[in-house]
Amino acid sequence: MTEFLLELLKKEVKKRGYISEEAVKKISKKTNIPVSGIYGVATFYSFLPTKQQGKNVIHVCTSPTCAIHNSLDLIKFLEKELKIKLGQTAKNKLFSLYETSCIGCCDEAPAMLLNGKPYIKLTKEKIKKILRKCKS
Numbered sequence: 001m002t003e004f005l006l007e008l009l010k011k012e013v014k015k016r017g018y019i020s021e022e023a024v025k026k027i028s029k030k031t032n033i034p035v036s037g038i039y040g041v042a043t044f045y046s047f048l049p050t051k052q053q054g055k056n057v058i059h060v061c062t063s064p065t066c067a068i069h070n071s072l073d074l075i076k077f078l079e080k081e082l083k084i085k086l087g088q089t090a091k092n093k094l095f096s097l098y099e100t101s102c103i104g105c106c107d108e109a110p111a112m113l114l115n116g117k118p119y120i121k122l123t124k125e126k127i128k129k130i131l132r133k134c135k136s
């Protein structure tokens with residue numbers, strides 16, 4: 001049943017970009033899974049957002065290899081640059097910032113995903129360039 005639920009949630013994210021409250025209620029009716037159970041599954045996975053996302057969604061890896069290579073400092077830097085906290089979306093809806101577990105780029109840490117595309121060997125300078133491109 002969890003696999004079926006995940007498929008429904010992924011479909012919703014593909015369709016609308018996030019899982020709305022209405023969608024959760026609809027899925028609850030369809031599957032007989034309580035609303036709280038659906039939120040429990042959705043909030044467990046960082047790629048199943050339950051809030052509307054920005055145009056550019058950043059997931060910074062905080063697993064051990066990236067953390068050793070300063071990904072936590074890069075998150076603080078991103079928070080300052082984007083004027084949002086981890087887990088938030090900017091008021092202008094240009095960026096959302098999240099952390100994630102390993103994205104499979106450990107040998108080129110620290111790494112992040114921007115709209116699903118990996119960026120590796122990150123530095124503050126590299127991030128500044130990436131953000132500039134997104135804003136233009």
Ligand code: FES
Nearest residue numbers: 061066102105106
């Ligand atoms: S630990 Fe960050 S990509 Fe694997």
